[in-house]
Every structure is written in structure tokens, then in C-alpha cells.
Amino acid sequence: MPGSILGEAGGLFGGAVTRKTATRLDCPSCGSAHVAQVLGDNGGISYVCTACGHSWS
Numbered sequence: 001m002p003g004s005i006l007g008e009a010g011g012l013f014g015g016a017v018t019r020k021t022a023t024r025l026d027c028p029s030c031g032s033a034h035v036a037q038v039l040g041d042n043g044g045i046s047y048v049c050t051a052c053g054h055s056w057s
């Protein structure tokens with residue numbers, strides 16, 4: 001059933017950590033939208049690209 005397949009895919013993506021932490025930012029290094037917000041050492045917000053590993057703030 002196509003409906004059940006779509007439902008399972010939606011559940012998988014919805015439960016993924018990357019989906020929850022992803023932002024609308026693009027990585028300045030590789031241009032990927034797979035960017036996660038992380039807390040910096042000074043309590044600030046930094047960003048890390050989950051595609052290439054580039055991090056910035």
C-alpha cells in the first residue's frame with residue numbers, strides 16, 4: 001500500500017534528530033542545508049554542518 005509506505009517514511013524523518021535540530025541555514029563551506037545548532041563553550045550558539053563537518057558561529 002503506497003499510503004502505508006509514505007506513513008512509515010514520514011515517521012522516520014519526523015523522528016530523526018537531524019530533522020529536529022536542522023535550521024534553514026546553509027553551510028558556508030559546502031552549501032548543504034544539513035546544519036545543526038550546537039551550544040558553544042561560552043554558552044553561545046554555534047552551527048555545525050552534518051554533511052562536511054564545518055562549524056561556525
Ligand SMILES: [Zn+2]
Pocket residue numbers: 027028029030031032049050051052053054
Ligand atoms: Zn558543509
